[in-house]
Amino acid sequence: MFFAHGSKGEDQHSSTIVSFPRRQAQRCVTIISTYPPRKCGLATFAADVVEQVGAHFDNVKFNIWAMTNGDAAIPEGVNAICSSDVESHRTAAAAINATTTDAVWVQHEFGIYGGPDGEMIIDLVDRIAAPLIITFHTVLEDPSDNQRRIIDHLVSRASRIMVMSPLSRDRLTERHHAPHEIIDVIEHGAPDRPFGREQQFKAERGLGDRPVLTTFGLLGRGKGLEAVIEALPAILRSNPDICYRIVGATHPNLVASEGERYREELMQRAEQLGVAHAIEWENRFLNTDELLDQLEACDIYLTPYPNLQQSTSGTLSYAVALGKAVVSTPYIHARELLAGGVGVLIEPQSVSGIADAVCSLLADPGTLAAQKLRAYDRGRQTIWPRFAEAVEQMIEQTVSRPLSKTALVQPSFDGVRRMSDSTGMFQHALGMIPDRRHGYCLDDNVRALMLLNVTTAIGTSEQTDRSTVCASFIQHAWNPDKGLFRNFMGFDRSWLEDFGSEDSNGRTVWSLAHTAVNNPNREIREWATRLYDEVLDHCATLDSPRTLAFITLGASAMLQVRPAHGPSLRAAERGAGILAHLAGQSRRPDWTWFEAMLAYDNPRMPQALIAAGMALGRNDWLEIGLDTLRWICERQIAAAGHFRPIGSEGFGQDYGHMPFDQQPLEAQAALDACAAAFAADGGPHWRRYGLAAWNWFFGANDRGEVLADPVSGLCRDGLNPRGANLNCGAESILAFQLGYHSMLALVPDEGQHSGDAVEKLKKQVSRALAYP
Template sequence: MVLDFVDRIAAPLIVTFHTVLEQPSDNQRRIVDHLVRRASRIMVMSLLSRDRLVAQHHAPREIVEVIEHGAPDRPFGREDAFKAARGLGTRPVLTTFGLLGPGKGLETVIQALPEILRAFPSVLYRIVGATHPNLIASEGERYRNELKELAQSTGVSHAIEWEDQFLDTTELLDQLEACDIYLTPYPNLQQSTSGTLSYAVALGKAVISTPYIHARELLGGSVGILVEPKSAPAIAQAVCSLLNDPARLATQKRRAYDRGRLTIWPRFADAVSHMIERSVAQPLCAESVREPSFDAVRRMSDSTGMLQHAIGAVPDRRHGYCLDDNVRALMLVNVAAGISINERIKLATIYAAFIQHAWNEDIGAFRNFMRFDREWCEERGSEDSNGRAIWALARTAIDNPNAELRQWATRLYDTVLGHSQALDSPRTLAFVTLGAAAMVAQRPGHEPSRAAVIRGAEILAHLLERSRRPDWIWFEAVAAYDNPRLPQALIAAGQALQRQDWLALGQESLAWICQRQTAPGGHFRPIGSEGFGLPYDQLPFDQQPLEAQAVLDACAAAYRVDGAELWHMHGMAAWRWFFGANDRGVVLADPDSGLCRDGINPRGANLNCGAESILAFHLSYHSMLALIRGQTQDSGKRVDHTEQGGSRPVVYS
């Protein structure tokens, strides 16, 4: 249940681990690993816990913060007054407090009392705290009774005072102030946090403890005395050495008190506050709309095409190429006015050659994935890659500045369009419909394109009406990737064939998915890839640039239809997502280099800059321009931009 819960948290998640086990079970390891992957920041209370999370659970060291257990802030040296209030006189008082259970090791102290009492007959050992409720439920007071029987058999019952109740904080601290030496004889040396130990140190008590994790760290530097576990002689010797030397006892108390100043609640609160400040999204800096540098596209391209992936900003040749990225790259150079016409034609020819080579005429389908050695990994690519290729060919036939490339695209489009009749996944239909609708606008009498538009729009409209519920205006029972393309296709089909019903369905479903991807704070929150395919549900991570581009494209298309401010608002939110208006406050895109990070995960930005992300950013810029120009034309606002792709920013109101 906890893991299911944290998977749905979009806000920065801070996880506090009370204990990090040295040898967790397989299930414990699975749960901790999952929490570590989701956490933006992790808080632990010991250095060893941090080191274990890093070594055993692969937590990035930079997100793990050690903030020691907090403790109260009270004046030093008030033992006499609090002893008097309890009628304890001047007796030396030893104390252990906390919920009782076998893990406390109290029997070891009781076994040490005979030797202590021989040297100091007036010593009183106070055991403060109720029995642990889980122990009460399973065996009642058996453990406490066994301790009392041990005290009776060793003849020390008269020197033990039992405070058998659960105390509120003030009473607990008052009781603790009435002691001279605090004992934590825990036999389990893996305990990484003890609130009772933190309290005792902060109140200035001389502490004798076994060397469990928290004690080793808190009592280091002679702040306390560490003794071997389950050793009554060691405890007796440590207690007697302090009581025999009042000056040493006073020094130990002062050392503890001084060390405790580092852990008092105000210091704890400051540390936690600073941790939270480092975890939350920072205020967004306004970002003008500047055409991204084409350098990032160049560095991901070679004579074969555009490489898929990168490690950081360096192309990763191991994964080769894919049709999807090359069709997107071709669509970009069709409209990228910020580079020379010669470079546009050169790059367009490279991407076009990749698409042409991807066409497998023997089976009537495009291949998708190619290794770096130019060998295809398959004979048939995914339906989506085939649909995107048809869309890109249509756009190239219309948008490319070179007549020969436009003719090439038209011929190949006409060749492959008929094979799309076998494609029926919703997004593939949307891609084909977008391409065919563009062709209908360019070639009104082209019947294969009209038929493809009708087929795609009718199926999408049918899916929408079949799947809709009062709270779910969508084409399927799930939401996945590139979601706005489905309503965008209906809008394009409605415009191409003058079908108001398709336009209305496209606008309605686009408004719904845009609202679904808007966080309560108003920023864009795309459906995360981890949640693709969840019935009537979604998860916030990982967020990918492709989703922002799809929103911008679809909103620009909708804005051209009705000029509604709604589309401008959602489009602007998607654009700003690239520049920090997101759940982690991270900037993904850099106009100066043209690079774009691969998305947002629970810890922040994915630092890799793959082809899909770079192209999504560059194509988003052109959709953003369309939105701004459309709004300006409608409202009469002035826009400062360079029509031929200069570097001056677009200024929008």
């Protein structure tokens, strides 16, 4: 059971006892927000979250990253992000990714982060790998184009969204296309104190029996205090002993721009109206307990804000939970919290409305008491234990849940069959349905042929038939006039180009060599050897690093069966030599790589050097390959130990990358390269890296999403910030199926092919996948 802190005795309504079960799983959540000692409502909210959730759920721990503009010291144990420095945002993301945080929780307001409308938050969240929770403290009715762009982007990155009002939720779904199912409406938390202790706290402040009105918060233009001061003459005529308490320091930003001029203007106006004697000014920033004591001394709480777009007000939540009669303008939070007679709503900047509402309440003690009791009862829904429970549930819904260790079961060939016809393998799919609009591509059919070379999932007759289809596609793709292969073919079997990319040509050379070495059918091996010999010299001018890696892998494979084959020797020496040169040229103390950037299929370059080093007896190439592969593998292992491939959104970024979109091709490349490295030096770390890449398919990833199903042989197209890409294209299916064979090379004794293993795996993935 949990009791709220801060009570000072008991009265007719005691504080509420709340009981709910504790969960055992330990959770670490990173909060990005302003934070005390910075003086603003968001900082107070973040501190309340840390205190209250931590107090009620000891399994939830928080790391704090505080936005700072240099106006306040950062407490020990709190990390800082400079709001005006984009590199500080990016560095913070990298540091967060290096921890084992289960989720990152961003508190969003437009004035907190750097750049126009705080757009630097995009540079931060785009680099965050952990599931992202975003609390939108304000959702504008009419945002500017740039504000809309920022909110749209944040929504697209969020795994979970928290708002504090249904109206904010509706605006996000209707105007920013946020999925309704990822939005939690959690009202602003509030303290749980006994009801009806005004006299006690008035006495402590020397207020006696005077009726007390209070407004609390950082003082600033736009709070509507002018209207209350203008209403005081009318209120004093009926209640001459009234006391209006304005509690709170001037907003630091306002102090920086104009000092205390706004407060002085209010004081001067009070003197002119002859009401200065009825106003008490508490010009300081109060801690939470002292604030609550000040509010307890209040009879009527006023929030006369003219800005009706304000989504939340922590002080309003506090006042309602403490059982105060509230008079407020109908801004968003007030309309929702005070509905059903919980408070009194008046028009913005209506002096007469304020005066009439206050005088009406004070004229009838019974009405005032009933109003307070309605507020207190409503506040039981928002007290901190309830808030903490809702937040903990939101965290649990957000945090990834990887599956347990997965049996190494050979994927069913059905996934390949479903994506194939008599022409070849379709390129893309809608879900599990082949999408004929995109036709076929050479890349997928050479990968399919490589799978057919090694699979044992089908019989010899089918293996030969399907190998023949892929071989026919590859043969037809060759354009002798250009000396290159075409890549893309429409569903009508018409080629869409005269020649394909360098990579598609290099990958085809590798596939031909792989087929010449590995396909069980002699005639298909002979066909592959003939075409390889015909096309290899045409590739001598191709020089992109990954293309060179593919050609080097093919030439090194061919040297296994033709050790003295001159064209293969020249191709392997040229490709490996250039890659080794690039590695030396680009290396710096913290960057052991071939280029100043990372892109797709990265492990293929180390794999090619390992293969060439082994084939040609070049230990220098072998060592470079092992060194660069170790570096990229470490870079693709998250702090929690799971595989985190270079995301396609970050391809080509100098000396860095972003974690999404993660694609199966990257897991397969890591597996293949680790298998090659393991064959070269037997290091157990290659098994560890490879196992992480394999388990990525089964939920050991940044979103806990199961992507592959050995029972159907299908694989989803990747992992995005919100979860899995539900489509199952050829590249993804083949990456999964080929990855299995590399995994067998790493852990051959763990392969399980029994019916029991298949049934166990089927049960594991049945809840995560909808494949039949």
